[in-house]
Amino acid sequence: MARALPLLVIAACGGDGPFMIVTVESQPAVHDVAKIEVELDNEGTTRGDSFVVNDPTFPATFSISVPGLSGDLSISLRATDADGLLVGLGSSSTTIDSLAATVVLDSADFVVNTEFADDQFPSNDFESHGFQVGAGADGVWTAVYRDGCAAPCNMFARRFDVTGQPVDSGLAAGTNGFAISTELSDGFFTTPATATAGAITVALWNFSEAPPATGSGVACRAIDAAGNGIGDQVTISVETVFPFAVAVAPLSNGNFAAVWNSSTTDNVVRAAIVSPQCQPSNVLDISTVVGTAGAIRPSVIANEDKVMYGWVLDGTARLRVMNSTNQQVSTDQLVADKTATDLVRFVRVAKLGTGFGVFVRWATTTSMGPGKIELYKTNNVGMLMGPPTLITTKTSSDFDSAQGFSVATRPDDGSILVAWHTCGEISDDSGCGVFGHLVSSAGVPVGSDFNLATTTDLDQTSPSVIGLPGAFAATWRDLSKQEPDVAGTAVRGRVLYPSI
Structure with missing residues (x-):
């Protein structure tokens, strides 16, 4: 049964009826609502009002007086918390x-980092974007990030539940962000x-x-x-030249597959199986075709007992499938050739x-000019299945x-969210x-x-995305300097509910 909010009357000709009953529903990530602002548009005439609430239980209702009105009516709601921060739209x-309407409050983004001085961002390396969130089966998700320090730096993390509420972490002694590194790194990238x-959650990073x-x-x-550290940081690979583009994926046996761009000699894609205690095994070069510039920009994911690695070689896309102990299932093979x-x-x-x-x-x-993102489907051993599928052209070159x-699969329905950024004329103005x-x-694109x-x-x-039960979580670098972080760049996040 819908709970009645304090009565709101937005009248065209006084406060008399008839009345339209508006039911307000919400996504689970809408919480701490203290105020709801209402804007109505009827045939080009706009009216607005607001009412104060105390974190109401949804669904809830309010009334609009509509005497003498006819035609179409647009209803827009904006929910804010006690600090005036947006929490739902x-x-x-x-x-x-119809004398009835339903509005669903969708989630709003929020600042992830809890230290506001200077800059915080998920990634400072254009090759490494997309791997900065991870989640467990219970929907608890972890966002990792760093700050803009000019001296040696720490790496940071903060944890959230499936609705985007921060959760307690032992390393934070509360719900704030916390350092995950125990030694400083001097690497700008x-x-x-x-x-x-x-x-178990692991965080990996390249260091100098x-x-x-x-x-x-x-x-x-x-x-x-519980967000407690399991020992100090561990080096899983010593590299004579600074490595780039670290990525990691969970395996069904509780271990992890890690991958990075090693450039000790030629650029190669190197990988390791990592235990829940950060102990590496089966460290080997995944890419075997050298090309001209070498293999770069790797990514990794597992499906049951198969692990797929993908990367770029001289403007082409390549892949290789291994098993959960990094034993070969397929060879280094071409997915898409350049033109x-x-x-x-x-x-x-x-x-x-x-x-x-x-x-x-x-x-x-x-x-x-324009770019594009395409999907190439394969079976579990890396064999291509049909022609590519266009996902978007809202991307520049x-x-x-x-x-x-970033890409991530939602666990309950197998749908995939593709996330990217773009600039210029085709962006968001x-x-x-x-x-x-x-x-x-x-x-199939939806x-x-x-x-x-x-x-x-x-x-x-x-942006980075990860699948949650019934939702996705996303983080990205934000330069808006909006409250509560007005000092520089921030890490913002959001729990999203795109539907099939």
Whole structure:
């Protein structure tokens, strides 16, 4: 039964009836509502009002007096918390004659980081965008990020429940963000990645030891279900040259598959199986074809006992499938070849049914004009299944736009959210914007492109997404300088509910 909100009368000609009853429903991630603002548009005439509430239980109702009115009616709602921060948005259209309407409040984005001085961001490396969130089967998700320090830096994390509410973490002694690194890194391009398997979350990042030390490699820190650190950070690979583009995925046996771009000699894609205690095994080069510039920009995902790695080689997309101990299932093979006008900039991989989806971000060879993202479907051993499927053309070829992107599978229905940023004329009219497109479990695009963000001033870039029960979580870099972080760039997040 819907709970009645304090009566709101927005009258055209006084407060007499008839009355329209508006039912307000909400997504689970809408919480702490303290005020609801209402705007009505009837045949070009706009009226508005607001009422104060105390975190009401939804569904709830309010009334609108509509004497003498006719035609179409648009209803827009804006919900804010006690600090005036946006927590929900909704709109609906109906006709005056119906005398009833329903508006669903959708979630709003929020600031992830809890330290506001200077800059915080998920990724400072255009090759590493897209791997900065991970989630467990219970829907608890972890966002990893770093700050803009000029000296050696820590890596940070913060944990949330399935509705976007922060959860207690032992390393934070509360619900705030916390350092996951136990040693500082001096790498300007150091970027964390994260994944959860069972009750354990790991964060991995590339590092360069702070002077006077000179070592570099890939580090790992494990966190238990209560947000406590499991020992200190561990080096899973020592590299003589700073590595790039670290990614990690959970395995069905509780371990993790980690991958990165090693450039000790030629650029190669290197991978390891990592235990819940961050102990590496079966460290090996996944890419075997050297090409001209070498293999770069890897990604990884697992489906049951198969692990797919995807990467870029000289403007082409390649893949290789291994098992859960990094034993070969398929060879290093071509997915998509470059053309005279277009080349592959990035590859991301996701679970798709019993196989995999290989998502390819294309750009023109001139770095001008539109780009595109396509899906190549494979079975569980990497065999291509049919022609590619176009996901979006709302992506540009310039360097600021054609950067790393993200894909994730929702566990309950197998749908995939593709997330990317783009800039310029096809963005959101306020700098760069972050966008998403839903793909069904059959690999079919659903609906149209949509903006991940509700805070869209200035630039939003570098999105990462992860599937939750019934939802997706996303984070990105935000330059809006909106409350509560007005000091510089921030990490914003949102729980999203795109439907099939």
